[in-house]
Amino acid sequence: MASVHIKTYGCQMNERDSEAVAASLVARGHVLVPNEHGADVVLLNTCSVRDLAEQKALGKMRAVAGHARLHRPSTVLGFLGCMAQSRAEELVSEVPGVRLVLGTQKAHRAGEYIDELLSGRTGVVVDTAEEEGSQSRIDAHLAAGPGGGRDARRAVTAFVSIMQGCNQHCTFCIVPFTRGRERSRSIEEILGEVRELVGRGVREVTLLGQIVTSFGRREIPVRDGRSGFVQLLDALNDVEGLERIRFTSPHPKGYGDDLVEAYGRLPKLVESAHLPLQSGSDRILKAMHRGYTRERFESLVGRLRAVQPGMGITTDIIVGFPGETEADFLETLETCRSVRFDNAFVFKYSVRRDTPAATMAGQVPQEVIEERHRRLLDVINEIGAQRYDALLGKTVSILVEGPSRRNAARMEGRTRCNKIVVFPGAPRHVGTVMDLRVERVGTFTLYGDPAVVGVADEQQLEETNA
Ligand code: 5AD
Numbered sequence: 001m002a003s004v005h006i007k008t009y010g011c012q013m014n015e016r017d018s019e020a021v022a023a024s025l026v027a028r029g030h031v032l033v034p035n036e037h038g039a040d041v042v043l044l045n046t047c048s049v050r051d052l053a054e055q056k057a058l059g060k061m062r063a064v065a066g067h068a069r070l071h072r073p074s075t076v077l078g079f080l081g082c083m084a085q086s087r088a089e090e091l092v093s094e095v096p097g098v099r100l101v102l103g104t105q106k107a108h109r110a111g112e113y114i115d116e117l118l119s120g121r122t123g124v125v126v127d128t129a130e131e132e133g134s135q136s137r138i139d140a141h142l143a144a145g146p147g148g149g150r151d152a153r154r155a156v157t158a159f160v161s162i163m164q165g166c167n168q169h170c171t172f173c174i175v176p177f178t179r180g181r182e183r184s185r186s187i188e189e190i191l192g193e194v195r196e197l198v199g200r201g202v203r204e205v206t207l208l209g210q211i212v213t214s215f216g217r218r219e220i221p222v223r224d225g226r227s228g229f230v231q232l233l234d235a236l237n238d239v240e241g242l243e244r245i246r247f248t249s250p251h252p253k254g255y256g257d258d259l260v261e262a263y264g265r266l267p268k269l270v271e272s273a274h275l276p277l278q279s280g281s282d283r284i285l286k287a288m289h290r291g292y293t294r295e296r297f298e299s300l301v302g303r304l305r306a307v308q309p310g311m312g313i314t315t316d317i318i319v320g321f322p323g324e325t326e327a328d329f330l331e332t333l334e335t336c337r338s339v340r341f342d343n344a345f346v347f348k349y350s351v352r353r354d355t356p357a358a359t360m361a362g363q364v365p366q367e368v369i370e371e372r373h374r375r376l377l378d379v380i381n382e383i384g385a386q387r388y389d390a391l392l393g394k395t396v397s398i399l400v401e402g403p404s405r406r407n408a409a410r411m412e413g414r415t416r417c418n419k420i421v422v423f424p425g426a427p428r429h430v431g432t433v434m435d436l437r438v439e440r441v442g443t444f445t446l447y448g449d450p451a452v453v454g455v456a457d458e459q460q461l462e463e464t465n466a
Contacts, residue, residue, distance in 0.1 A: 002040035002076075002118055003033045009057050010047025012248060013179075013208050014081055016138060016159040018045045021080065021110045023140035028111045036064050041076040041114055043100075046083035048174050050350035054083050058095065065097035076100060076117045080107055082178035088128045103128030104164070104179050108137035135164040135183040139193055143200070156401050156431045158202045162190055162232065163209035163216075168251060170278070171289045171356040172321060172349065175210055184209075184216045187232050191239065198241040203431055204399055205236070207247035213254020230258045237266040243433060244399060244416065248274045249316075253291045255300050264307040270416040271308040275300070276316040277344075280335025281328035284321055287360070294335050301339050312342045312417025319376055320349035320369030323362035329372050336379050342387050342417070343444060344380045348373050384444060388419065391438045391446060396421060398436055398448070400429040415446070423448035 004025050008018040021043070022032055036042045042064050047053035061077065068075040078100030079091050085103040092098050099117055102110060106127045116122040138161040163184040166176050194205055209215060216228020223231060236245050245268045252275050262269055275297070279285050282293045292300075304311050317332060336344070348369045351358045398413035404422045405412065411425030413434070422445060423436055436448030 001029045001031065002114070003038065004030050004041040004043065004114075005033050005036045005039040006043045006045060007036070007060065008045045009053055010045075010049065010081065012159055012206065013161065013210065014045050014047060016161050016208055017081065017104075017107050018043075019142055019159070020138045020140045020161075021045075021107050023142045024108060024111045025114070026142065027140070028115065030114075038072075039075070040072075040118065041078070042068075043078045043080055043110070046079055046081040048082035048086055048178050048352070050347065051352075052350065057083060061095050061098065065095055069097055076114060078102065078110075078114075080104075080110070082174070085128050085178040086174065089126050092124060092126060099124045101126040101128065105129070105131040105134035108134070130180060135161070136185050136189060138164075139189075141193075141197065141200075155201045156399065157204045157206065158197045159208050160190060160193055160197070160205050161185075161209065162207045162212060162247075163214065166210040167214070168211060168291075169289060171287065171360070172278075172318060172352065174352040174355060177354060179210050182211065182214050182217065184214075184219050184228070187216070187220070187228075187235050190232060191235055194236060194239055194242065198239060201431060203242065203433075204244035204246065205242065207232070207236075207245070209247075209249075211249065211251050211254070212247045213250040213259065226258045227256060229254070230256075230262050233259075233262050233266055233269055237268045242268060245269050246272060246418070249276060250274070251291075252276070252297055252300055255304075260300075260303045260307055263304065263311070270418070271310055272312040272314075272416065272418040273304060274314045274316075277332075277335065277339075278316065278318050279321060279324070279328065280332035281324070282331075284324055284328050287323060288318075288321060288357075294331065298335070298338060310417055312415075312419065313339065314418070315339075315341050315344045316347065317344055317376060318347045318349050319372040320364040322349070322357050322360035322364065324349075324364055324372075329376075333376065333379055336376070336383065340383050340387060341380065342419070343384050344376075346373055346376050346380060385441075388441045388444065388446065391419070392441050393438060395435050395437050396446070396448070397433055398423075399433050400425060400431065402430055403427075419446055420444070421446040421448045423450055425450065 006018050006022055008014050033039050044057050044061055046057040065077055077098045080102045084101045091101050113125045165180040165182040167182045169176055213229055220228030278288055278290055280294050396415045398415055398421045400411055400413040404410040410422050412420055412422045414420055436450050438446045439449040440447035
């Protein structure tokens with residue numbers, strides 16, 4: 001039995017992969033520890049989307065390896081995830097002490113490799129090969145532990161990986177190289193996993209994939225005008241005991257009428273969409289190889305809001321893509337003002353090796369990127385604040401996830417349109433859906449008062465006032 005620490009960088013797909021690895025290690029008798037100090041095995045699950053993310057993981061591993069060399073030379077140090085996939089052997093020589101490099105299709109092998117490394121049978125393992133069917137191997141979940149906090153939250157919501165890979169080849173993006181071609185699981189397999197999660201108390205699932213709207217594109221024939229992805233949503237909507245369905249990330253191109261209409265038809269599909277815009281300039285969108293124009297993106301938002309007026313819409317935007325002029329950037333600002341996103345991740349363009357954009361003319365100077373990043377964030381924050389303020393005094397329905405991350409004496413949950421609400425609740429509310437009146441609005445957080453709509457009882461008031 002070894003103590004294992006796993007640190008995760010990057011997206012929800014990585015979080016999910018780490019959880020599956022953790023569950024498989026626990027099943028082999030190992031124990032998880034919350035930090036690297038004294039751990040027998042330290043795994044970093046890495047992100048390659050921007051150079052900064054890679055540098056962070058490399059810096060961390062160098063520090064861990066330096067310490068291990070002096071104090072615990074037997075420690076097994078390993079890289080998983082996208083940087084492991086794209087750099088492979090290079091990482092073993094770059095960070096002395098690293099003995100395991102596992103690619104994105106090999107995470108389920110972590111257990112057997114780690115046992116070999118711990119026993120001394122093997123010195124170093126680098127495995128980044130493709131593996132048929134690997135998309136179906138991200139299915140193990142950690143059992144919810146006692147004691148609330150993160151564990152309790154896990155028990156209410158869960159990530160479910162439905163597909164892997166991406167065939168889009170946006171010119172800025174390294175993901176097709178690190179995650180491979182699109183491969184989907186079967187609807188039956190996913191249903192089985194979700195039913196099991198619901199049996200353990202999970203009420204909300206977030207379906208994950210690099211490009212979920214491509215789910216089943218080759219494997220599942222369109223039926224009654226419905227794509228494989230919409231057929232999956234239909235099937236999940238019928239799972240008894242499941243309350244809510246979310247998904248991320250879709251491609252705006254993947255929003256056919258069948259998916260737009262699903263938001264009006266399927267009660268469990270929440271009114272929330274993360275729609276990566278990337279740029280508001282048609283010229284830049286074309287150079288990015290995104291496959292839509294600003295007008296088509298805006299019309300998609302209009303179609304979604306026609307079906308669900310309260311839809312929460314968030315996005316990803318890159319500033320400083322090669323060739324982006326001030327005029328292009330102003331179009332991005334205008335698009336943000338016209339769409340009115342609830343929130344956005346704003347990324348500074350980062351050169352990724354082997355991508356077409358890396359060698360495009362017109363690379364934007366770093367200080368211009370920084371300046372555009374600041375200006376865009378100001379607009380995103382201003383509009384986001386207005387959209388959150390508009391909920392003041394309104395009644396929202398939240399699924400209670402657990403103690404608030406900021407203040408453990410309070411509880412928190414999310415609205416269907418994906419806004420965090422903090423309120424004075426009790427542990428017994430975890431997993432329930434409650435109506436709350438929004439009494440105060442903070443920065444991208446709502447504060448709710450259950451008493452106003454009469455859901456607080458004497459006992460709860462005693463607990464919360466204690
Ligand atoms: N530079 C900056 N941001 C990037 N993203 C992807 N590739 C790059 C890059 N080379 C951003 C995109 C994507 C998000 C996950 O990361 O906005 O939607």
